[in-house]
Amino acid sequence: MLKGKTVLITGATAGIGKACAFKFAESGCNVIITGRRLDRLETLEAKIKTDYGVKVYPVLLDVRDRKAVKECLEFLPNDFSHIDILVNNAGLGRGLEPLYVGDEDGWDEMIDTNFKGLLYVSKAVSKIMINQKGGHIINIGSIAGREVYPNGNVYCATKFAVSAITKALRVELLSEKIRVSTVDPGMVETEFSEVRFYGDKEKAKNVYKGMQPLTPEDIADTVLFVANRPPHVNINEIVIMPTAQASTAHLVRD
Ligand SMILES: NC(=O)c1ccc[n+]([C@@H]2O[C@H](COP(=O)([O-])OP(=O)(O)OC[C@H]3O[C@@H](n4cnc5c(N)ncnc54)[C@H](OP(=O)(O)O)[C@@H]3O)[C@@H](O)[C@H]2O)c1
Numbered sequence: 001m002l003k004g005k006t007v008l009i010t011g012a013t014a015g016i017g018k019a020c021a022f023k024f025a026e027s028g029c030n031v032i033i034t035g036r037r038l039d040r041l042e043t044l045e046a047k048i049k050t051d052y053g054v055k056v057y058p059v060l061l062d063v064r065d066r067k068a069v070k071e072c073l074e075f076l077p078n079d080f081s082h083i084d085i086l087v088n089n090a091g092l093g094r095g096l097e098p099l100y101v102g103d104e105d106g107w108d109e110m111i112d113t114n115f116k117g118l119l120y121v122s123k124a125v126s127k128i129m130i131n132q133k134g135g136h137i138i139n140i141g142s143i144a145g146r147e148v149y150p151n152g153n154v155y156c157a158t159k160f161a162v163s164a165i166t167k168a169l170r171v172e173l174l175s176e177k178i179r180v181s182t183v184d185p186g187m188v189e190t191e192f193s194e195v196r197f198y199g200d201k202e203k204a205k206n207v208y209k210g211m212q213p214l215t216p217e218d219i220a221d222t223v224l225f226v227a228n229r230p231p232h233v234n235i236n237e238i239v240i241m242p243t244a245q246a247s248t249a250h251l252v253r254d
Helices: 015-026 038-052 066-074 104-131 153-172 192-196 201-207 216-227
Strands: 006-009 030-035 056-060 085-088 135-140 178-185 237-240
Touching: 006 015, 015 030, 015 038, 015 085, 015 216, 030 038, 038 056, 066 104, 085 104, 104 135, 104 153, 104 178, 135 153, 135 216, 153 178, 178 216, 192 201, 216 237
Parallel strands: 006 030, 006 085, 030 056, 085 135, 135 178, 178 237
Antiparallel strands: none
């Protein structure tokens, strides 16, 4: 059912986005891969083309750049101008400390990327999907958008915002036959913690110490499941956690 579809994935240069790019390509989809690191986009493009023989359109894109997002989506090459599925994945955490000592630049980065970036991309892609009379928007939310955890403050707030926008889009795009879903993971081992701790690899590794986190492929499998339902079925939301995790506050380590 997915073969031949076109999928736009934001933040495809690492982690969950990259795993989604591979899984969709493996299913015969053509993929638009975006991110801010050109070398990674080029490597990914080459590997996907060689391994799966599908069409790939790499776009160097910072989702915080409102003008760039608009232009990129207005002037897509013909082969990619019909977007069947959008995976709104680009996002990051910055810092893990109480709000009163939080870094305002980190807050801006999270709000501008996780929330405003998702808004810019969703607006432009919604217009395309309305014109083509259908499509599917899949947001990568988080359990952080369902329960706040200590020192998660602004990151959690951006994911609560994603949850609100997911619900708003589902209502607003109902008459346009556009499906809107969210996949909300618990702990997934990606570059997320390294980015959150500004490159501190040791600190990042400790996050997953003594427990088995989810893999990016676990999330990509879930996204594919959501995308691959029959046209009359919309999975509104999926929460997925490692077996070792029950909530943002409950985790067992060996
Ligand atoms: N890891 C977890 O435990 C977890 C749990 C729940 C939800 N999530 C969510 O999953 C999503 C993916 O995170 P991940 O865990 O896969 O982290 P990751 O490995 O660090 O990947 C993040 C991706 O987002 C891209 N990105 C970041 N800022 C961007 C920007 N301004 N413009 C465009 N792309 C940008 C990065 O690409 P460039 O740096 O090349 O731009 C990268 O491809 C995020 O929305 C995150 O909040 C993660």
